[in-house]
Amino acid sequence: MEDKNSTSFTKDLLFHLEAIDCITQSYPFISTSHHTIILFTDGCGTLTIDDIPYLVTKGKIFLVQPHSIIDLSGITKDFRFYKISFSAFQLVKGPSPYIEPIFSEQVEYTLYPATRFTRLTEDLYAMKPHSDYLKQQVILYELLHLLFEHQLHMDYQVNIIKAVEQTIDYIHKYYQQSLPVKKLADLAHIAQWQYSAIFQTLTGKRPLDYITDLRLKNAKELLLQTNEPLKDIAQRVGFDDEYYFNRRFRQIVGIPPKQFARQYKQRTIVKDWTGHEVEIPASPHRIIYHGETFGDMLIFNVQPIGGDKKSISKSFYKNHVPNVQDVAFPINIEKSSKLNPDLIIFTNNDEQQYQSLSSIAPTITLNSWDSLDERILLLGQWLGQQQRAEDWLTHFRLQENTMWLQLQKVVKPGETATVLTFDHGKRLFVMGCTGLSPALFHPCGFQPHRQVKKLLRAGKGYKEIPINHLPQYAGDRIFMLLSDKPESQIATMELLKSDSWRELPAVQNNHAYLIDATKWNYNDAFTREKLLGALPKLLVNVK
Numbered sequence: 054m055e056d057k058n059s060t061s062f063t064k065d066l067l068f069h070l071e072a073i074d075c076i077t078q079s080y081p082f083i084s085t086s087h088h089t090i091i092l093f094t095d096g097c098g099t100l101t102i103d104d105i106p107y108l109v110t111k112g113k114i115f116l117v118q119p120h121s122i123i124d125l126s127g128i129t130k131d132f133r134f135y136k137i138s139f140s141a142f143q144l145v146k147g148p149s150p151y152i153e154p155i156f157s158e159q160v161e162y163t164l165y166p167a168t169r170f171t172r173l174t175e176d177l178y179a180m181k182p183h184s185d186y187l188k189q190q191v192i193l194y195e196l197l198h199l200l201f202e203h204q205l206h207m208d209y210q211v212n213i214i215k216a217v218e219q220t221i222d223y224i225h226k227y228y229q230q231s232l233p234v235k236k237l238a239d240l241a242h243i244a245q246w247q248y249s250a251i252f253q254t255l256t257g258k259r260p261l262d263y264i265t266d267l268r269l270k271n272a273k274e275l276l277l278q279t280n281e282p283l284k285d286i287a288q289r290v291g292f293d294d295e296y297y298f299n300r301r302f303r304q305i306v307g308i309p310p311k312q313f314a315r316q317y318k319q320r321t322i323v324k325d326w327t328g329h330e331v332e333i334p335a336s337p338h339r340i341i342y343h344g345e346t347f348g349d350m351l352i353f354n355v356q357p358i359g360g361d362k363k364s365i366s367k368s369f370y371k372n373h374v375p376n377v378q379d380v381a382f383p384i385n386i387e388k389s390s391k392l393n394p395d396l397i398i399f400t401n402n403d404e405q406q407y408q409s410l411s412s413i414a415p416t417i418t419l420n421s422w423d424s425l426d427e428r429i430l431l432l433g434q435w436l437g438q439q440q441r442a443e444d445w446l447t448h449f450r451l452q453e454n455t456m457w458l459q460l461q462k463v464v465k466p467g468e469t470a471t472v473l474t475f476d477h478g479k480r481l482f483v484m485g486c487t488g489l490s491p492a493l494f495h496p497c498g499f500q501p502h503r504q505v506k507k508l509l510r511a512g513k514g515y516k517e518i519p520i521n522h523l524p525q526y527a528g529d530r531i532f533m534l535l536s537d538k539p540e541s542q543i544a545t546m547e548l549l550k551s552d553s554w555r556e557l558p559a560v561q562n563n564h565a566y567l568i569d570a571t572k573w574n575y576n577d578a579f580t581r582e583k584l585l586g587a588l589p590k591l592l593v594n595v596k
Contacts, residue, residue, distance in 0.1 A: 096132025257387030325417040337396035344400025348577030457497035469528035470499035479544035487514035502528035534570035
């Protein structure tokens with residue numbers, strides 16, 4: 054396999070070693086005057102080359118062009134790397150300096166195994182300068198050859214992946230036909246075992262399973278749109294045998310085709326948060342709910358089949374959804390597909406993820422930063438349980454009003470509140486219309502601090518602030534959320550010990566509270582109900 058790049062590398066360029074250094078000191082940055090190979094033998098963090106960040110790990114190699122700036126400030130102090138500088142000369146029309154990429158635009162390389170590259174580099178470094186010029190040149194060429202071979206392999210991998218992707222398009226076009234894996238592998242011009250492995254990496258499914266799912270998806274549409282006999286529908290989507298079609302449908306979807314048609318022909322069209330008009334089942338039952346307001350679903354007569362189990366495991370309602378399956382965070386398309394949902398509710402406005410999810414089942418987006426009332430009424434509409442939603446809200450508001458009336462003994466009229474938290478390390482955030490914050494604001498309760506009020510009006514969930522701006526955001530009551538992340542916990546403790554914290558009026562009046570973020574920094578219906586009992590106990594144990 055020879056291309057323009059390989060010709061340039063093997064025939065049109067000559068290379069000359071300029072220097073090799075082993076760098077262990079904490080330089081803030083270095084600049085390159087020649088082509089440069091960098092090999093990290095220790096250290097981790099982020100290396101920035103001409104304003105582009107790269108992840109550094111042991112064994113990572115970088116091929117850097119001349120006149121580049123390398124920023125080392127994002128790497129751990131105990132790093133170690135070799136820096137090999139060399140010149141390149143182009144032979145066309147006489148020798149001339151060559152400063153363009155050597156054989157590709159690629160900067161970052163990871164060789165498997167890296168032992169040979171590392172050993173050659175160490176051998177080169179061990180030589181005395183100019184002691185054996187010819188041997189030094191041989192090693193330099195061998196190092197470049199290893200990178201070049203890696204690049205050729207990468208190009209080949211890209212080509213075969215593209216070939217497999219083209220067969221996936223072919224499957225979508227001709228899924229009604231017989232599609233044995235051998236035929237698909239032949240179309241991609243690769244071995245069958247290799248084709249299956251790449252296919253599963255790309256789609257998360259084996260080729261025959263993918264084809265079956267595609268056929269069943271189209272069968273579902275025909276069952277809902279027509280009254281054709283099962284035999285005809287089976288043949289139209291690629292099943293020769295009606296009985297096999299019926300068995301596979303029941304096995305994967307969970308119910309027989311005729312029952313599916315009866316159950317789901319009753320459908321309704323809704324408009325979601327991000328503007329999609331979606332046709333959904335009138336009474337969905339197999340629902341994936343992905344978002345921080347998962348607890349909203351628990352007031353309805355529905356048990357979600359999928360959600361972010363890591364988040365759920367820390368919540369108050371973890372024991373109320375024992376059978377929920379994990380679809381991870383960010384949401385995993387393969388895991389979601391395996392659950393065969395009839396509806397996916399997704400509290401994210403990522404259109405790319407939405408399109409992937411909507412290929413599995415009807416998908417609707419929900420703004421989890423909307424008010425509790427707006428979310429519950431909307432879910433009631435989508436789930437065909439409007440009356441249940443209205444009844445729950447009426448009961449909840451009655452309980453909430455009662456709690457705040459009881460708290461008037463300790464909450465002065467007009468008192469303001471602010472919710473703060475450290476997250477993403479030592480970054481301080483003020484909470485707006487998400488998490489614990491909205492639960493504190495009520496006509497008979499706390500009022501949002503004026504800065505928080507701006508966040509609520511703008512519909513913002515939170516805002517990052519410098520620590521020295523804290524006095525400008527601190528209300529009469531401060532609720533400090535304690536993260537479960539060690540670095541954020543340390544930042545919280547450092548703030549609580551600082552003079553700037555002690556000088557805040559809320560702290561001096563003993564009106565600052567440390568609260569577990571993993572339990573209480575949610576605004577879902579289930580957690581809001583729990584807070585009705587917990588908040589009075591927090592505020593000087595008022596019953």
